[in-house]
Amino acid sequence: MMVKLATQRTNSVPKLSRYKQLAAARHAVNARNFRAAKALLKACVMQNREDGRAWELFGRVHYLSANYPLAISAFERASLAVTLSDESQVSLASAYARSGQFELATDMLSKLAENQELSAPLLLDVAISLDLVDRPDLSMTACRNAAKQSPEHAQIYYDLAYYSERCGYPKTTTERMVRKAIRRDPGNLRYRIGLASSLFKQDRFDDAYELVQExxxxxxxxxxxxxxxxxxxxxxxxxxxxxxxxxxxxxxxxxxxxxxxxxx
Incomplete structure (x- = not known):
């Protein structure tokens, strides 16, 4: 009897609704518990194979797990049912780049780089992916648009310095960009050491030492x-x-x- 009652109690536990499953899956993704997220999302798509938001989140899980082919498949399936979020569009384009689909990646990323409605952090992600497909010139476009939104965001100028160097700009240009980053975040060691290292290689020892003397x-x-x-x-x-x-x-x-x- 006790076993029977225990079974009845177990079977009476209600299943999570689709919305609660998605919410739980998002929470699991944020906690980087990808195994739990996949189990919840699998339950969602088993209920509805055309659940665009579940497939989109599946794409995010696979992307964060560096499984780029599966990320692409999930994002593409999601896009047939829903409009992908800005973050998902950037992740899909990056997945194309990281899986060697450079033409698709470049086409999508070049459009995203011009999208001034994207947040500054997402534009910096776009810039990174454009560099992967050997388009640092477009990476600079993405960074400049990010700077229009967040002119005090130090990382933008440090990244601009890197891409400008990749594009063959004079060292004075890259130095100016790094100094802008340092002015916005004077306590950032990476910026100071990065510039000091560059000046050191140019035999500008006094200028390099000034950056790190304290x-x-x-x-x-x-x-x-x-x-x-x-x-x-x-x-x-x-x-x-x-x-x-x-x-x-x-x-x-x-x-x-x-x-x-x-x-x-």
Missing amino acids: LPASKIVTLSCSGCLEQLEVLFRRANDESRVIACRQRLVELRLRGCGFEC
Whole structure:
């Protein structure tokens, strides 16, 4: 009897509605619990094979899991039933680029780069994907449109510097862009070290040192790029800045012992 009652109670649990399943799936995606998200979305499409929003979210899950062919399939199926969100359009175009479908990717991304209604973060994502298909010129277009929306967004100018260098602009142009980024986010170590590294390679040691001369040892020990640390060590040594030379050397030794250093 007790077993029978337990079975009855289990069978009486109501199934989630489609809307609740989708909401739960979105929550799972945001938590990067892709296994749970896939199970919920599978239940959605089993109820309705033409559930465009479920297929769209499926595309997002596959994209975030770096399964670009399945992401493309899901997004394309979703697009037959619903209008894809801006984020999904950018993800689909990026999936084309990352799966080698460069013509489709370029066509879609070039239109997105001109879409001034896209948010600045999405335009920066478009720029990254355009660089993957070897169109840094269009990446610059996307960044410029992002700057119109968010002129104080430091990352836009740092990315513009990278793409301008890829396009063959003078080093003075890329330097100007990075300095704009630094003015908007003066505490960003990546911007300062990136420009210092570039100036170091141009034999502009004084200008390079000026960017990092106040970098505390407590920040140096958080760096993980071996190349940057090596260049900083040489720069600090040239400036007779022994305390920072020691900090760089100690961090390099630590990274090598742990085998976790990388080149940014």
